[in-house]
Amino acid sequence: MLLSEFLTSVLLLAGAFFFLAGTVGLLRFPDVYTRLHALTKADNVGLGLMVLGLALQAESWAVAGKLLLIWLLVLLSSASVAHLIAKAARQKGIEPWKQ
Amino acid sequence: MEMLYLAIALFLLLTLVAGLWRVLRGPTSADRMLAAQLFGTTAVACVLLLAQAFERPMLRDVALIFALLAAVTAVAFVRRAWAAGDQNDAVK
Amino acid sequence: MEAISLLPLMTLLQLVFDTLLGFALLWLAWRALASPELFQAIVLFIAFGLLMALAWVRLDAPDVALAEAAIGAGLTGALLLATLARLEVKNRAKSELEKKHEVRVITEKSKHQTFFFLLRMLLFMVVATGLVYAVLTLPENTSGLAMPVLENLESSGVSNPVTAVLLNYRGYDTLLELSVLLLALLGVWSFGGIPKPYRSFPGPVLNMLSRLLIPLLIMVAGYLLWVGAHAPGGAFQGGSVLGAAGVLLLLVGWRLGTRFVGLPLRITLVFGVGIFVSAGVVFILLGRQFLEYPPSFAGVLILLIEAAATLSIGITLAALFLGGRPEFRRHK
Amino acid sequence: MNTVYLYTMVGVGLFTLGLYALLIHSHLLRKILAINVMGSGVFLVLVALAAPTQGAVPDPVPHAMVITGIVVAVSATALALALVLRVRTETGRAELPEEPLE
Numbered sequence: 186m187l188l189s190e191f192l193t194s195v196l197l198l199a200g201a202f203f204f205l206a207g208t209v210g211l212l213r214f215p216d217v218y219t220r221l222h223a224l225t226k227a228d229n230v231g232l233g234l235m236v237l238g239l240a241l242q243a244e245s246w247a248v249a250g251k252l253l254l255i256w257l258l259v260l261l262s263s264a265s266v267a268h269l270i271a272k273a274a275r276q277k278g279i280e281p282w283k284q
Numbered sequence: 285m286e287m288l289y290l291a292i293a294l295f296l297l298l299t300l301v302a303g304l305w306r307v308l309r310g311p312t313s314a315d316r317m318l319a320a321q322l323f324g325t326t327a328v329a330c331v332l333l334l335a336q337a338f339e340r341p342m343l344r345d346v347a348l349i350f351a352l353l354a355a356v357t358a359v360a361f362v363r364r365a366w367a368a369g370d371q372n373d374a375v376k
Numbered sequence: 377m378e379a380i381s382l383l384p385l386m387t388l389l390q391l392v393f394d395t396l397l398g399f400a401l402l403w404l405a406w407r408a409l410a411s412p413e414l415f416q417a418i419v420l421f422i423a424f425g426l427l428m429a430l431a432w433v434r435l436d437a438p439d440v441a442l443a444e445a446a447i448g449a450g451l452t453g454a455l456l457l458a459t460l461a462r463l464e465v466k467n468r469a470k471s472e473l474e475k476k477h478e479v480r481v482i483t484e485k486s487k488h489q490t491f492f493f494l495l496r497m498l499l500f501m502v503v504a505t506g507l508v509y510a511v512l513t514l515p516e517n518t519s520g521l522a523m524p525v526l527e528n529l530e531s532s533g534v535s536n537p538v539t540a541v542l543l544n545y546r547g548y549d550t551l552l553e554l555s556v557l558l559l560a561l562l563g564v565w566s567f568g569g570i571p572k573p574y575r576s577f578p579g580p581v582l583n584m585l586s587r588l589l590i591p592l593l594i595m596v597a598g599y600l601l602w603v604g605a606h607a608p609g610g611a612f613q614g615g616s617v618l619g620a621a622g623v624l625l626l627l628v629g630w631r632l633g634t635r636f637v638g639l640p641l642r643i644t645l646v647f648g649v650g651i652f653v654s655a656g657v658v659f660i661l662l663g664r665q666f667l668e669y670p671p672s673f674a675g676v677l678i679l680l681i682e683a684a685a686t687l688s689i690g691i692t693l694a695a696l697f698l699g700g701r702p703e704f705r706r707h708k
Numbered sequence: 709m710n711t712v713y714l715y716t717m718v719g720v721g722l723f724t725l726g727l728y729a730l731l732i733h734s735h736l737l738r739k740i741l742a743i744n745v746m747g748s749g750v751f752l753v754l755v756a757l758a759a760p761t762q763g764a765v766p767d768p769v770p771h772a773m774v775i776t777g778i779v780v781a782v783s784a785t786a787l788a789l790a791l792v793l794r795v796r797t798e799t800g801r802a803e804l805p806e807e808p809l810e
Contacts, residue, residue: 190285197288197289197333200329201292204295204296204299204326204329207299207322208299211303211318211322212302212303212306220315227322227325228325232328235329239333242285244341251348254348255332255348255351258351259325259328261589262355262589265581265584266359266362269359270317270361270362272579273314274314279314290390294392294393294396297393297397297430300400300427301396304404304420304423307416307420308411317419319419320419320453324449327427331429331430334434342438342607345600346429346445349446350429350445352592352593352596353445353450353617353620354449356449356620356627357449359454360453360457360627362582363578363628364454364457365415365458366461390711394710394711394714394715401718402722405722405725409726409729409741409742414735418741421741421744424745428748431718431752435711435756435759436759437774439775440774444778447778452744452782455786456737459789463793463796496728496732500727500728507723508717511717514757521768522766525767525769538771541768541769541772542775542776546769549772556780556783557779560784560786612775612778612779613775615779616779616782692783693779693782693783699786700790
């Protein structure tokens with residue numbers, strides 16, 4: 186097995202782990218704010234690792250660039266959307282969870 | 285390698301299906317919308333993996349469109365579906 | 377050697393993926409249609425659209441997947457959520473009662489309705505069985521129209537077979553579909569002016585997001601239009617992305633200046649159909665059939681028609697989201 | 709060939725589900741969702757049957773039909789939603805009147 190294939194496998198598995206963690210967080214965390222926190226990990230880190238892994242196998246720099254662009258776009262929208270939803274939730278008067 | 289791509293895509297599909305539970309449970313609309321947001325990202329990753337597994341480079345454009353439009357539904361939610369209630373309260 | 381031994385496992389994995397996706401689609405559709413709350417139903421429907429795009433990917437239909445991604449991820453969800461907001465704002469006091477009513481419709485089956493319930497079930501069994509039978513008895517291993525399309529691809533002016541079908545071989549269909557879009561918009565406009573606008577400022581984050589995303593969306597629409605000649609993409613996909621850009625602008629609170637709302641907007645709306653028809657008529661005058669292009673310029677002509685169509689589709693979809701004629705305001 | 713049959717059956721299932729929901733629900737928004745699900749079912753059957761058999765190319769004609777179908781479906785949905793809002797303004801409700809079945 187080539188080194189690049191090995192690295193890709195590790196990165197993809199790590200990415201999948203973050204997606205799993207994000208989903209578990211979405212299902213298990215107690216309120217909307219903590220769920221947001223879990224979710225953005227899947228978006229940012231999970232997809233980032235996967236994109237990195239796939240970019241190692243890309244046939245050209247342009248493809249790697251497109252993969253990176255996709256990740257940056259998801260990063261931008263997930264960060265903004267998380268902010269917007271959290272702000273709207275505060276305005277609606279949803280209280281953050283306290284232990 | 286194709287096996288690994290496909291297996292991870294399948295795994296992501298499973299996490300997506302598990303996430304549907306949050307849409308059913310809620311309790312608030314924001315929770316449901318959050319789950320939909322996560323589905324969007326999962327779909328992006330899934331499409332990228334399938335593009336690599338079946339050597340269909342044009343599928344990356346599908347992922348690009350998902351990534352670009354991920355925000356539109358959520359913005360519609362924040363600006364309309366949730367804003368409607370606030371608007372109504374303000375009018376009273 | 378290794379590749380051969382892995383082949384059945386790969387097929388099995390694909391089968392598991394397809395089965396899971398198929399069941400997820402059916403389950404989502406069922407829940408979206410039966411869930412007690414409308415908002416929940418809409419979110420489930422948005423997820424349904426995402427999975428449909430994955431199904432198109434699996435069925436090796438990237439052109440369709442692009443269209444579904446643009447429409448399903450952007451437009452449908454925004455349209456449904458905006459409509460739900462307007463329905464709820466109109467009388468909020470009733471909404472609790474409505475929710476109960478919704479639940480009642482789904483769960484309550486009074487005794488004398490049992491007979492009708494069984495009758496309905498029987499009817500649907502018959503419909504489903506008939507459809508399954510019809511599909512299973514279709515002749516196998518027919519390549520459909522794939523061969524004739526590919527054999528004549530050289531004279532169509534483009535190398536993407538789907539674009540060739542849309543813009544050349546079946547130009548009539550596409551022309552009429554563009555007209556259907558315009559008719560839908562006319563229908564919406566016939567209800568009068570746009571509903572009361574929401575007066576709230578987008579705030580810095582949304583401002584930044586829209587400033588970054590909208591130019592990119594317009595660029596990607598242009599890219600899809602250009603790439604459509606030889607790879608998946610084209611006027612409908614580009615137009616849908618452009619429409620989503622318009623919807624995002626409208627959501628942020630931007631409105632077309634009153635100077636442009638009248639004639640300039642209408643000219644843009646009919647631009648696609650207009651160019652399409654004039655290209656057809658010009659070639660009739662030159663002694664050809666309606667919508668028959670000479671192979672030497674077909675490529676350029678198709679790009680021109682597609683560019684006009686992309687613009688018109690995008691603006692029409694955004695105008696449909698607005699929900700009324702923009703020159704009147706129906707303030708109540 | 710398995711993939712083709714699988715997705716065709718899912719398409720038939722979606723169509724039937726949508727038809728059922730279209731008839732039993734009285735809320736108009738739900739009926740619009742039902743019609744969209746029915747449409748997706750039809751599209752799925754069309755594209756699945758166009759899928760290639762053993763390494764051949766897919767039939768581009770159904771693909772082209774489905775692409776325009778998707779765009780036309782969204783515009784029809786927009787018109788239907790505008791109609792629902794109009795019904796709501798005129799009658800104060802967004803569902804059909806409930807009538808006894810007998």
